[in-house]
Amino acid sequence: MNYKMPIKQIILSLLSIKEQLYKRFKNDSRYNKLLEYFMSKDFYYDDELPVPSIKLISEVTGINTYQVRKLIVELNDLIYGDENDAFLEFSEIEIEFSARNYAGSMFLRIKSLREVPQVGDDITLPLLRGKLNTDMFFVESKHHYFEGSKQIIHCYLQPGIYNEYWHMRKSEAVFKEEIPFNKRLEMDDYGMKKELGYY
Template sequence: MKTQVSVKQIVIDFIYLKNQLRDLFKNNIEYKPIVEFLLAKDYLDEELNLPFPKIKDVEEGTGLKAYTLRKILLKMHSEIFSYDTNRLNLKFQKVLYHFYIRFFDHRCDFTMSSLSHLPRIGENIRLPFVSAKMPLTSFYVENIMHEFENDTQKITITLKVGDYNEYWKFMYDRALELNEIGIMEKYDLSERELKNKIYSKNPYR
């Protein structure tokens, strides 16, 4: 069964890849009006707070009729997202490492543009240069998330104070799976509150 592709969503998807579009489609004049339209504004700049363009906006900005615009967008999309061995390849050549730390009322965030070794979940990390913002400087990696936007791979590394506890991680995941804690409790409750709730329900605590 062929998947139906939304041209409205293609526009939004291309906005997240806009830094690559000119290079990907540099040899196709037919695509140029759309590429130039998407490059004209920075829709991902949170300070500008620009709404994503609607199909009607793209029609007016490119001068293309609705049928032609739809046809070209689907064609552009298929050149990247298809099973064809000749499809175009995306490139994410830049990497940014975002470190995210929370400890009660203390917060610290910073970014690295280069890192020789990506720490893994559970590994211990000492950051002696964050003492002005954090009361402690020793942490462990709680979570790692990869995000791909434009031409950049963004890696968010969440750190927590203390040592990684495999048993607690197992109990936490088990509670989520069995709906012993709700999805909102995951974010609203502190780790101590979560432990009290989960362990109180379990005979193996």
């Protein structure tokens, strides 16, 4: 059974890489009006702008609704089809760190690093001592975002030193829902250990 992807999701997907699509297909007469419209506003990041509908795109570009839908599906298929000539490129890299503890929370964006820490790596960041009262952290998890032409690597840090047993026990507690999700969001490792009876 094939799932029929809602057209709104496809549009949103294309908007997330509109710069790359524009660069690749701006001289293609089939797609240039559609892509120029995508480039005209920041539909992806601006919360005030709704994801454009087929009808709105049709009105603005002068392309009938059937053709708009067809072009959107074609662009999507060009990305995922077997004949994909690998035109996507995420050449910019940005690294983000976030951490929190009893002293507060922080978010830090770094332009470049020679090597990005992996999950479980212990790291020392002396510059955070003035914000979180410690400079010893470990990478609890990582998340990669691919938007525009940028790869954003977000490292979630926990204060302290990585402990494999605790990492497994914490994963088990999350899996078994031993602590309610909303409560867990507000907890650091110390609070979670206390809730699970370790202190």
